[in-house]
Amino acid sequence: MEPATPRIVVGVDGSEPSLHALRWAARQAALTGASLEAVIAWEMPSLYGTGMIPGIPEGFDLEDSAANALSQAVETALPPEQATAVVQTPVLGNAAQAILDRGEGAELIVVGVRGHGTFRSTLLGSVSHTVTLHADCPVVVVRGKSE
Template sequence: MAGRIVVGVDGSEPSLKALTWAAGQAALTGDALQTVIGWEYPASWAALMPGVPPEFDPERLAKQILDEAIDQALTPAQAAAVTRTVVGGNAPQALLDAAEGATLLVVGDRGRSGFTAAVLGSVSLHVTQHAPCPVVVVRGRTGA
């Protein structure tokens, strides 16, 4: 009985490596592959980003990032089989919610805003502590 592998994607190099690894694992196990990206407005949206055009759509931008990441990291056949999930909400919670009932959750070691001196980014650290299923953290660049 095939399961489901959930992978967090934000377009960063580590998330692309996580997506590639998860696709390979799904091919080995026969599991379905679900990609997830979360987006949210910053708490002080208006103050931080004055002059943002009213037609700016962060959900559409998140979907575009997800689509481009999938096209970059996967073959066309793999990309066609992927479930794409865009969630309005913070990334850790979006991943934890998607991981309910999954066989595996895969994330990169840090995302776009990663503090490079940390071993793990905030999202990967959070999901490894709270996930309802096993978690694989795929490292981006290694070494200096």
């Protein structure tokens, strides 16, 4: 039986730090021959279904919206020949847990230092902090620009 292809998982939320992480992960995958999986998490708003969230159009699909955001991030961050090789995975749930779950069996997890919805003054965002504490494999937290 041939050994499985090594896999790198990268968390993407469309923020600049996550795009830097995606670029870094793509270069690492190219260097090591690993496959690359980009993960975006989405959750139902806590008030969804209560009638208290105005302005959500009938039939709006949060999973499709997350998948589109991920696709756009991959296309923005990577050249077309790299982008087509990326496995894109939208996951329902908490971002840190989604990355940890998809990271099971991976060689490496890559996250940006901060994404959407975090306080600028924090050293690490809550997702990157949680992932570094609980991952079963090495984790790279990309700070600054990855160019």
